[in-house]
Amino acid sequence: MNKNGNFLKKVGLALLSILIIVSTIFQTTVVKAATSYGSQFLNTVELLDKDGVPQTDFGYYDNMDVHYTWSIPNSTDVKAGDTMDFTLPSQLALATDLAFDVKDNKGQIVGTATVKAATNQVTLVFSDYVEKHSDIKGELDFWTAFNQKIITGNETINLEFPLENGTTGIEVEVGEKKTVGPTETLFKYGWIDANNPSLIHWVVRVNYAKVNIPSAIFTDIIGAKQTLNFDSIKAFHGTYSADGIFTAGTPISSTNFSATSDGFRVDLGTLTDSVQISYTTTATDGGKSTQYDNTAKLMGIDFATKQTLTWTPASGGGGDADGTTGSVTLTKEDAKTKATLAGAEFKLVDSKGTILQENIATDASGQLSIANLKFDTYQLIETKAPDGYKLDVTPVEFTIDENNNAITVTKENTLNTGSVELTKLDATTKISLAGATFELQDKQGNILQTGLTTDENGILTVTDLVPGTYQFVETKAPIGYEIDTTPVIFEIVAGETDQPVKVTKENTPETPIPPTPVPPVPNEPTVPPAKPEVPVTPNKPEPSKESPKPTEPGTTTIKLPTTGDTPLVNGWGLLLVAISASGLIALRRK
Incomplete structure (x- = not known):
C-alpha cells in the first residue's frame, strides 16, 4: 500500500506540474482588436x-x-x-x-x-x-x-x-483594342514586376513586318533612375500572331550582346524575320517613381532608323493627409499681486478622464504650453503648488474646437498664510493680563485691523496673514497698567507658516499718586466768649463739718462738657484748667 500510495503521489505531482506548464505556455493577454472602418471615411x-x-x-x-x-x-x-x-x-x-x-x-x-x-x-x-x-x-x-x-x-x-x-x-x-500594324518594324513596352516594384520588365518587338535589314543593330538607352541587369538580356528569332503573341524560335547568342556607356546593343546581322528582345532594369529609387522610360533604336544598311521612347504603364500610388490640432497656454499668477509664478505642476486630463500628460511645470515666466491637442474638452489640474503657495486642485477646463484652437487660461494661487499669538504680561510678575487692546499694522504703519483685545488668558490671535512683516501697536492698556505704544514687530515667513509666531508684550503697573493733605479747620464758636472777670480774693475757708471723703489715689474727677458747653480748644484753656485744679488741691491740704 505504501508503495502504491507513493506512486500515486508522484503521478499526481507530475500531472499538476504539466498543467502548470501548459497554462503558462498558453496564457494570453487580452488585447483590444483593431477596428476596421471599411470605406466609411x-x-x-x-x-x-x-x-x-x-x-x-x-x-x-x-x-x-x-x-x-x-x-x-x-x-x-x-x-x-x-x-x-x-x-x-x-x-x-x-x-x-x-x-x-x-x-x-x-x-x-x-x-x-x-x-x-x-x-x-x-x-x-x-x-x-x-x-x-x-x-x-x-x-x-x-x-x-x-x-x-x-x-x-x-x-x-x-x-x-x-x-x-x-x-x-x-x-x-x-477605346478599341489595337492590332499590330503590318508594317511595324520596332515596338517596345515595359511594366513593373507584380511582386517587386523595383524590378522593371522590358520587351522589344523587332521587325514584325519581316523586311530585309542588312547589318541590323539594335541599341537600348536605359532611362533615369535605373540600372541595367545585363545578364537578364535574352533574344530569340520567332514569329508573331496577328494579335501579337510571340512564338520563340532560335535564340541569339549572348556573344552578340555588348554593353554601352548608357545601355547595351545587340548585333542581329542580316535580319529577315522577327526577333523578340527582353531584359530587366532595377529602379534605383526603390520603385517610388510612377513611371520609368527607356529608348530603343533599330539601325541597318539601307534602312531608315527607327527610334521609340517607351514609358512603363503608370504604377504605384500615393496619398497625403492633414489634420488640425490646438494648443493651450496657462499662466500661473499670484492671486493678489498678479506676479507670475514658476514651479507649479499640472496634469492634463481629457473629457473621458484619461490622464494624457503629467508633471507639466510652469517655467520662469510662470507659463506652460501644450501643443498638438485634438478637438476635445480638457482639464488642467494642479498637482504641486509653487513654493509658499496653497495647492488649488480646482480644474482649469477648456475646450479646443474648430473655432478655438489656441487657448489661453490663467490659474491663480494664494500664499500660504500664517498666524501670530501675542501674550500680554505684567512686566514684573509675568502674570497674564486681559483687556489690553491693539491694532495690527503692516511694516509701513498702515492699519490692517483694530480692536484686537487680549482674552482672559492674556492672549490675542490673528490668523490668515500672508508672509510679510507686521507690528502690533497697543491702543489701550489693561486696567491699572501704563500703556506702551512701542510696536511689537514680527514676521510671517513664507514656507514657515505651520506654527503661529509667538510674541509677548509687557506692561508696568501704574504708580499710585498720594492725595494732597488738607489741614483740619476748627469749628468757630457760635457765641462770643465772655470777658474775663476780675479775680476776687477768696475768704479763708471754713472747715467743713463733714469729714472729707478721700479720693482714690491717682484719680481725678473731671466734669465732661455737656451739649452747649464751649469746648477748650486752645492751650490757654488747658492751662487755666490745670492751674485751677492745682489751687483746689493746695487749699484742701491746708
Whole structure:
C-alpha cells in the first residue's frame, strides 16, 4: 500500500506540474482588436488622366488614376492600428503590389497604405497621428489600367467604387483594342514586376513586318533612375500572331550582346524575320517613381532608323493627409499681486478622464504650453503648488474646437498664510493680563485691523496673514497698567507658516499718586466768649463739718462738657484748667 500510495503521489505531482506548464505556455493577454472602418471615411472618387484631368473616356491601353478623397469625423474615436479597408473594381488592374506612407505636410506619417495587385484590396493602417489630431482629411491615388482579361475594348463599362454610404458608379468609355500594324518594324513596352516594384520588365518587338535589314543593330538607352541587369538580356528569332503573341524560335547568342556607356546593343546581322528582345532594369529609387522610360533604336544598311521612347504603364500610388490640432497656454499668477509664478505642476486630463500628460511645470515666466491637442474638452489640474503657495486642485477646463484652437487660461494661487499669538504680561510678575487692546499694522504703519483685545488668558490671535512683516501697536492698556505704544514687530515667513509666531508684550503697573493733605479747620464758636472777670480774693475757708471723703489715689474727677458747653480748644484753656485744679488741691491740704 505504501508503495502504491507513493506512486500515486508522484503521478499526481507530475500531472499538476504539466498543467502548470501548459497554462503558462498558453496564457494570453487580452488585447483590444483593431477596428476596421471599411470605406466609411471615403468621401469622393474620380478617374484622372495622366495630366490630372477628370475623365470618363479612356483608350484601351491608357492608365487611369483612381483618385479618392477621405476624412475622419471628429466624433469618431479612431486609434492607432485601426484601419480603412476597401476594394477597387475588378475591371481595373494594378501593375504591382503597393506600399506607401500617407504623410502630412510636415512629413508626419498619418497611416501606411498597402495594395494587393491580385485582389485590388486596399488597406490603410492609421498611426497615432489620428489620436492627436482633429479635422483629418486626405487623398489617395492608385494608378491602374484596364484589366485586359476582362475588358475587350470598344465598350462602355460601369465601375462600382466603394464610398462612405455604400458604392457609387462611374460609366467609362473604353477605346478599341489595337492590332499590330503590318508594317511595324520596332515596338517596345515595359511594366513593373507584380511582386517587386523595383524590378522593371522590358520587351522589344523587332521587325514584325519581316523586311530585309542588312547589318541590323539594335541599341537600348536605359532611362533615369535605373540600372541595367545585363545578364537578364535574352533574344530569340520567332514569329508573331496577328494579335501579337510571340512564338520563340532560335535564340541569339549572348556573344552578340555588348554593353554601352548608357545601355547595351545587340548585333542581329542580316535580319529577315522577327526577333523578340527582353531584359530587366532595377529602379534605383526603390520603385517610388510612377513611371520609368527607356529608348530603343533599330539601325541597318539601307534602312531608315527607327527610334521609340517607351514609358512603363503608370504604377504605384500615393496619398497625403492633414489634420488640425490646438494648443493651450496657462499662466500661473499670484492671486493678489498678479506676479507670475514658476514651479507649479499640472496634469492634463481629457473629457473621458484619461490622464494624457503629467508633471507639466510652469517655467520662469510662470507659463506652460501644450501643443498638438485634438478637438476635445480638457482639464488642467494642479498637482504641486509653487513654493509658499496653497495647492488649488480646482480644474482649469477648456475646450479646443474648430473655432478655438489656441487657448489661453490663467490659474491663480494664494500664499500660504500664517498666524501670530501675542501674550500680554505684567512686566514684573509675568502674570497674564486681559483687556489690553491693539491694532495690527503692516511694516509701513498702515492699519490692517483694530480692536484686537487680549482674552482672559492674556492672549490675542490673528490668523490668515500672508508672509510679510507686521507690528502690533497697543491702543489701550489693561486696567491699572501704563500703556506702551512701542510696536511689537514680527514676521510671517513664507514656507514657515505651520506654527503661529509667538510674541509677548509687557506692561508696568501704574504708580499710585498720594492725595494732597488738607489741614483740619476748627469749628468757630457760635457765641462770643465772655470777658474775663476780675479775680476776687477768696475768704479763708471754713472747715467743713463733714469729714472729707478721700479720693482714690491717682484719680481725678473731671466734669465732661455737656451739649452747649464751649469746648477748650486752645492751650490757654488747658492751662487755666490745670492751674485751677492745682489751687483746689493746695487749699484742701491746708
